[in-house]
Amino acid sequence: MQSTAKAGPSHESVVTNGNGNGGAKSTPPTQRTALILYGSETGNAADLAAELASLTTRLHFRTTCQDLDSVSLRDLLKPTLIIFVVSTTGQGEFPQNARLFWRRLCSSALKAASLRKVRFVSFGLGDSSYPRYNVAHRMLCARMLQLGAGEVFERGEGNEQHPEGHSAGFREWIVGLREKIMQSFPLAEGVTPIADDVFLEPEWKLELATTDGTNGVMEGNVLPLRVANGHKSEPSSAAFSSKLDGTTGVVPNEDILPVKGAFTARLLSNKRLTAPDHFQDVRLLDLQLEEPYDYYPGAVAVVYPKNFPADVQDFIDLMKWQNFADKPLNVISTASKQLSPSPLRHLDLTHTHLTLRWLLENVLDIMSIPRRSFFASLAHFVGTATEDEAYQRERLLELANPELIDELWDYTTRPKRTILEVMMDFTMLKIPFEYVLTVLPMIKGRQFSIASGGAQRLDEGGSSMRVELLVAIADPPSPIIKYRRRYGVCTRYISSLQPGQQITIGLQPGYLDVKAEEMSVPILMIGPGTGVAPMRSMIHQRLAWARSMGLRTAGKRLEGDVLLFGCRSESADYFFKDEWHDLVEREGLTVWTAFSRPQTSTNAGVAGATDGDRTATRKQYVQDKIHEHASRVHEMLVKQNGKVYVCGSSGNMPKSVREAIADVFVECGASMAREQAEAYVDVMERDGRYKQETW
Known part of the structure; x- marks a missing residue:
């Protein structure tokens, strides 16, 4: 090429x-x-x-x-x-x-x-x-x-x-x-930096393999990824993905992504929890693991998304790769001495038929918002022979210039313009396929807090591990690009998954570090929106610990623990409402609710909870409930040496919660000044009694 x-x-x-x-x-x-x-x-x-x-x-x-x-x-x-x-x-x-x-x-x-x-x-x-x-x-x-x-x-x-x-x-x-x-580190006399418009040969690149399935003759070190013990798998292409989704057409292929150290999980259900007319689609995914993994509250699952075949084909057509998109490839090292590891080192490609289409479907993030370095790379692949080429190259250099921050922001981040859409704009540009591992970013796994815990971790037979995830499907509007919908790369993939399908997930312990020893003190769990996922895991795990360790009597196993949940309205996005009602009645859990878009109701909150039956008519946020229940919060955290967990969206919420708790210490403490209250929160954090996980 x-x-x-x-x-x-x-x-x-x-x-x-x-x-x-x-x-x-x-x-x-x-x-x-x-x-x-x-x-x-x-x-x-x-x-x-x-x-x-x-x-x-x-x-x-x-x-x-x-x-x-x-x-x-x-x-x-x-x-x-x-x-x-x-x-x-x-x-x-x-x-x-x-x-x-x-x-x-x-x-x-x-x-x-x-x-x-x-x-x-x-x-x-x-x-x-x-x-x-x-x-x-x-x-x-x-x-x-x-x-x-x-x-x-x-x-x-x-x-x-x-x-x-x-x-x-x-x-x-x-x-x-x-x-x-x-x-x-001045350069020697006569030596100058390599100019930005000079192309640097990457250490790793792609090359077409010979048609007989053997490695071609290539310079450098060859890393064979295509064939092992004579076995070849069939290429993945749009032709093998016939299942349809009502909004997005043909869905991604169902092949297991061979991520090293990951787990294979079978999807039992993919249920929407929000009301059908609610603006946001929030899913509860129920997954069954094929291998054992013992997890605890705060653990996270990493979902590895895939691109949709229609987008992949659009990219192939734009780059004019149709004639070799499904031909086998090798990844080779061009350096005489290997310095950096292969960009595909996280994958076990022993039995994978490596092609451009497979990489675009499974590895290369063509639907992400591009970074400045992406445009710097593209500038090497457009010439100046014509007026159009010269203009597009000049535009790429503007977007790559670190001093022109607003240019990049207005073109990419503000309209949420994807790499695929960028390539639709720069029609004179064709990326040589050999360099896609360097030019295009890799698809990253997305982390989701696990929402299941305790007895929920096992299936009904008790033989297989289960993992439940609470996922908000990202479908952000663009103020500029109207003709093409915006999607979250991972959540769009998640919304297409069907029961019975197998997917690849990673599992990590997370950072909340919840232990059974904490059962001796009460906990305040603050989790608005999907931040309730790790709190649900924690509640069910504490219930299981209380039962197995005989720490609390039946009917009071969650007594003293408080869940503070916030959402828009009781009817639209009150996740696990019936579940909380049951735990309030059976095990003494306390639930406080804050609705930012309240509806008139005669039963606001959970029946039996501290909030009780009343009419909700004003906006409330989780920090408002902390002030409302100041004496209870002070008793839990100061007199009973309790713990606080805060999970959910980053930004104003965690800061407001922290300030509200300090306000409580000032209001209810014995002559505690504001500085002392903030210092007390700092001490709680250092002692592991105040933990936050936001995203």
């Missing part, structure tokens, strides 16, 4: 083997090395790490990009420069793929000057609605400095609560980082 990319030095010709410690003196390109390390829970930090790897490569560093747990502390002593990109998750914890590294870094055997030769810089991703905002990143920086490492440039931080997300802070920070690297 012909490419319009500008000729330029390939990756291996730009940087070669060698080490260097950096410094004020210029370092020859053959000795400059950069190690980009990321800790990522959902993939955002990994995306930024890839962008930083491109930056250092253009500055003539031989670059390696890996997750933190893939390296040892000894590896930190080798590179000229280390760049960390770390997300903060849960209650200020490190992501799953960074925890081992953090434990190693905190070893008491390390001396104060152990890392004195290391020079590093770091960027953190966090959410300011959490009290421990970006704390994992800050702890990492502090520990590196404590061990003698030198910080080349001030640390940067991105905030998910910013209107443009974490990318706003990153765009500003990376501009300053580039300037600082140029000053701290």
